Amino acid sequence: xxxxxxxxxxxxxxxxxxxxxxxxxxxxxxxxxxxxxxxxxxxxxxxxxxxxxxxxxxxxxxxxxxxxxxxxxxxxxxxxxxxxxxxxxxxxxxxxxxxxxxxxxxxxxxxxxxxxxxxxxxxxxxxxxxxxxxxxxxxxxxxxxxxxxxxxxxxxxxxxxxxxxxxxxxxxxxxxxxxxxxxxxxxxxxxxxxxxxxxxxxxxxxxxxxxxxxxxxxxxxxxxxxxxxxxxxxxxxxxxxxxxxxxxxxxxxxxxxx
Ligand code: CO
Numbered sequence: 001x002x003x004x005x006x007x008x009x010x011x012x013x014x015x016x017x018x019x020x021x022x023x024x025x026x027x028x029x030x031x032x033x034x035x036x037x038x039x040x041x042x043x044x045x046x047x048x049x050x051x052x053x054x055x056x057x058x059x060x061x062x063x064x065x066x067x068x069x070x071x072x073x074x075x076x077x078x079x080x081x082x083x084x085x086x087x088x089x090x091x092x093x094x095x096x097x098x099x100x101x102x103x104x105x106x107x108x109x110x111x112x113x114x115x116x117x118x119x120x121x122x123x124x125x126x127x128x129x130x131x132x133x134x135x136x137x138x139x140x141x142x143x144x145x146x147x148x149x150x151x152x153x154x155x156x157x158x159x160x161x162x163x164x165x166x167x168x169x170x171x172x173x174x175x176x177x178x179x180x181x182x183x184x185x186x187x188x189x190x191x192x193x194x195x196x197x198x199x200x201x202x203x204x205x206x207x208x209x210x211x212x213x214x215x216x217x218x219x220x221x222x223x224x225x226x227x228x229x230x231x232x233x234x235x236x237x238x239x240x241x242x243x244x245x246x247x248x249x250x251x252x253x254x255x256x257x258x
Contacts, residue, residue: 002174002182004200010241012107013176013202017239017250019051019102020109024253027072027100031115033092037074040098041085045071048102056101056108056179066222073099073112073223077124080167080208080216080225080233081112092118095128097235101179108179110204111251112237123211124232130162131209131234138187138205142240142247146197152189155207159187165214167233170225172206175239197242202250206237 005013026047027040048055048071055071068084075083075097076090082099090096099112114128138155159166172185183195187207210216212231219226227233241248 002195002201003176004198005176005202005241006200009107009176010200010202012105013109013239013241013250016053016102016104016107016109019048019053019104020100020111020239020251021253022051023047023100023102024098024111024113024251027098028113028115031090031096031098031117033090033117035090037083037085037088037090040074041070041072044100051102051104053102053104056103056110060179063222068223071100075099075224075233075235077232078227078230080210080227081170081235082223082225084221084223090117093120095120095124095232095234099235099237106177108175108177109239109251110175110179110237111239111253112206112235113253114234114236126162127164127209127211127232127234130159130164131207132236134158134207134209135205135236135238138207139238139240139247139249142197142203142205142242144197144199144242144244147192148183148185148194148197149189150191151205152186152194153191156188159207159209165210165212167208167210167214167216169216170208172204172237175202175204199242199244201242202239203242204237204239206235208233208235
């Protein structure tokens with residue numbers, strides 16, 4: 001069931017969206033060579049708690065014996081999404097994606113950015129830029145009267161025209177009083193298909209773009225998703241509200257992803 005939010009609910013979605021954007025800004029400043037991924041997670045957790053909000057990913061999962069243990073997902077280079085923070089140090093030349101969710105007053109926000117660490121290869125730079133632009137094009141299509149797959153097609157077309165591929169196994173999602181609500185928001189599809197968009201719907205749109213094959217696999221830790229060919233991947237995500245006019249980005253941040 002796709003929920004349509006009231007104006008009061010949208011205010012709460014805006015509030016948690018600002019918290020999520022703030023987390024990304026706080027973490028983004030520290031994505032530099034030498035910092036460990038668990039230090040970045042600590043920065044995120046301190047920030048979210050300081051905003052009277054809670055991490056949305058910590059304790060999330062279907063397998064009760066292996067719930068996600070951290071505030072952020074941190075995924076480097078050929079890691080696509082859902083990387084678990086730990087003692088690994090960030091290094092020059094890496095493409096680092098940070099994904100974070102928060103809950104405040106019963107409502108969720110969810111967003112991701114990919115950062116370049118120092119000087120990165122041309123391929124990685126193009127991958128990052130194409131993924132960010134694909135998200136922007138997807139969001140442009142998140143308007144009342146369109147269908148979900150108008151978003152999907154816009155993302156897929158742009159990514160593939162640039163020689164990259166969109167991940168199939170993971171998709172965006174509705175969001176609100178749950179982190180994952182209907183409808184799924186795939187990054188591949190055909191204009192005019194899927195549910196009709198109406199004002200008050202809130203979506204997490206999140207292209208995951210691979211430099212090589214779209215195929216991915218999940219590591220033995222049960223979380224980290226890798227590209228099957230070991231080539232790099234990038235991820236950008238925003239929580240967006242469908243309005244009577246232009247889409248409203250609820251997790252817009254000041255700092256660019258790079
Ligand atoms: Co998401």
